[in-house]
Amino acid sequence: MTNRDLLYRRHRFPAEIIAHAVWLYFRFPLSLRMVEDLLAARGIIVSHQTVRLWAEKFGRHFANDIRRRSSGRLGDKWHLDEAVVSIGGKKHWLWRAVDQDGFVLEVLVQSHRNAKAARRLMRRLLKGQGQAPRVMITDKLRSYDAAKRQIMPGVAHRSHKGLNNRAENSHQPIRRRERIMKRFKSTRHLQRFVSIHDPIANLFHIPRHDIASSHHRELRAAARDLWATIARL
Incomplete structure (x- = not known):
């Protein structure tokens, strides 16, 4: 067979x-x-x-x-961002990391927007990519800097909203699907969908x-x- x-x-x-x-x-x-x-x-x-x-x-x-x-073939400049998603009337956060070419590195659904959530995203990124980035770019959320000091202290960090359009724009495909699907039913549903959608989107990006x-x-x-x-x- x-x-x-x-x-x-x-x-x-x-x-x-x-x-x-x-x-x-x-x-x-x-x-x-x-x-x-x-x-x-x-x-x-x-x-x-x-x-x-x-x-x-x-x-x-x-x-x-x-x-x-x-694995290990994507860019060395990480753009990190988080977007709010309403599930069952409650706020959740879709944490996302993309490289300088717009390829999605990691997506993680979490219920908080704090340093602990940022650390979890960074740990998963390091595990998935196998190495730290050359530079990390985020918006002005202080949780990123606090998490980076613990997880990747030697990595250069640029914190500026205008520099992070690439990560913010990467949320748009999921926003379109959210409207078509009339919202995601649960955090598990959203995490399952993005974990399949984004690698396939990478292939055709x-x-x-x-x-x-x-x-x-x-x-x-x-x-x-x-x-x-x-x-x-």
């Missing part, structure tokens, strides 16, 4: 359909019912509940593979940097090829 058979066994739909549904759901700001309609337009009749199960099972497998492949359109198409094709490899198509 091949690796592909092991991954997709006991599923009556072909691997290509399952992987395409997962790609649609996480690549674009679509609801489960929208994905169901897009598949139906191509003659593939599958319920949105099935799409949800595919997204959770296969999406996590694909995201973990992408995360392993990118192509920094512009004034690159030629032909090179952009090449990078996009390479991302699609890698997706096919990860999905075992």
